[in-house]
Structure formats: structure tokens, C-alpha cells
Amino acid sequence: xxxxxxxxxxxxxxxxxxxxxxxxxxxxxxxxxxxxxxxxxxxxxxxxxxxxxxxxxxxxxxxxxxxxxxxxxxxxxxxxxxxxxxxxxxxxxxxxxxxxxxxxxxxxxxxxxxxxxxxxxxxxxxxxxxxxxxxxxxxxxxxxxxxxxxxx
Numbered sequence: 001x002x003x004x005x006x007x008x009x010x011x012x013x014x015x016x017x018x019x020x021x022x023x024x025x026x027x028x029x030x031x032x033x034x035x036x037x038x039x040x041x042x043x044x045x046x047x048x049x050x051x052x053x054x055x056x057x058x059x060x061x062x063x064x065x066x067x068x069x070x071x072x073x074x075x076x077x078x079x080x081x082x083x084x085x086x087x088x089x090x091x092x093x094x095x096x097x098x099x100x101x102x103x104x105x106x107x108x109x110x111x112x113x114x115x116x117x118x119x120x121x122x123x124x125x126x127x128x129x130x131x132x133x134x135x136x137x138x139x140x141x142x143x144x145x146x147x148x149x150x151x152x
Contacts, residue, residue, distance in 0.1 A: 001097065005035040005150040006061070008096030010111045011045025011104040011127070019045055019103040022125055024052035025139040026100055031058025035150065038063065038096045040088070041072045041079055045102045050075035063091045090114055098149060100142055101127035121149065 007030050009023055027049035030037050037053040039046040041062020050060045054075035062076035065085050072079035082088040086107055093099070093114035098121040101108050108127065115122045116132035123142045124133040136142045 003036075005033075005097045005146075006038050006095055007035050007146065008038045008092055008099035008111070008115075009045065009049035009102065010039065010092065010099055010108050011102035012108065013040075013042050013044040013046065015044035015048070015103050019126060020048035022139055023048035023102045026102070026125075026142065027052025027054075027058070027060075028056045029139065029143050031056035033147075033150075034058075036061060038092060039076075040065065040092060040107075041076045043073060045104070047073040047075065049102075061095070063088050063095065086110065093118060093120065096120065098146060099123070100125065100146075101133065103127055121145075 009026050023045040031053040036059045038061045041064045053060050060076050061078045062072045064071050064081050065088050067081050067083035069079035069081045089111045093111050099115045100123045102125050122133050124135045
């Protein structure tokens with residue numbers, strides 16, 4: 001890999017407070033390691049992870065479903081407008097080196113499926129219990145797994 005790891009944090013736009021807290025912690029820890037956060041760039045889990053990364057000086061790429069970069073949450077540093085709707089999930093899955101699903105609905109499930117098809121590691125935190133998702137109980141456990149993969 002010739003670039004800093006890009007970690008996708010995926011999940012619902014209408015997430016509860018517990019999921020948002022976990023996503024914010026993930027974003028913060030991703031930034032602390034100098035890695036890049038990739039998300040769908042909107043609200044809920046995506047915004048919480050973006051806030052955590054941004055608060056710690058990290059780079060946040062938001063792959064947006066609409067045609068306007070202005071739709072990105074305020075913590076996205078690199079908004080990418082796709083005008084592709086849910087099809088933008090394929091871009092997220094291809095861009096991220098590994099993904100973490102925090103909760104999530106069918107959009108998250110589609111990202112999980114695409115990432116699995118691509119052979120990417122997918123970790124789950126209160127998310128889908130499907131083949132290919134490595135289920136974990138905490139942000140710390142997930143970061144330990146990511147450190148094992150991407151630590152220098």
C-alpha cells in the first residue's frame with residue numbers, strides 16, 4: 001500500500017446516540033493514527049465519525065450520494081459529489097482499505113456485501129450479523145484489529 005490506510009466507517013444516517021458515540025470514537029482513533037476516514041459524508045454515524053476524526057485533525061473523505069458537495073456534513077474535509085444515490089456505496093467499498101459498520105440499515109448491508117466481494121476486512125459494531133463481518137463488542141477491539149493490519 002502506497003498511501004495512508006483509508007478506513008471506511010459506515011452506518012445509518014438516523015443512528016441512535018450509542019452508535020454515534022462509538023462512531024465518533026472510531027473517527028478520533030483513526031485520525032490519531034494518521035489514517036484517513038472514508039464515509040458517506042452525511043448525518044448519523046457518518047457525521048459522528050467525521051466529527052471525531054476532524055476534532056483530532058484527521059482527513060475525512062465524504063462520498064456523497066447527491067450532486068452537490070454542499071450536502072456534506074460540516075466535518076468532511078474532502079467532499080466528493082457522485083450524483084449516484086445508493087450506487088455511491090460501491091465507491092466507498094472500493095476506496096476504503098477496511099470498513100467498520102456501526103449499526104446500519106440496508107445501505108450499510110450493501111456496503112458490507114460489496115466490501116466482502118472485494119476481499120476487504122469488515123468489522124461490525126452492533127451491526128449486521130452476516131458472513132464476512134467480524135463482529136466486535138467495542139471500539140477498542142476494532143482498533144486493535146485495525147492496528148494489527150495497518151500498523152507500521
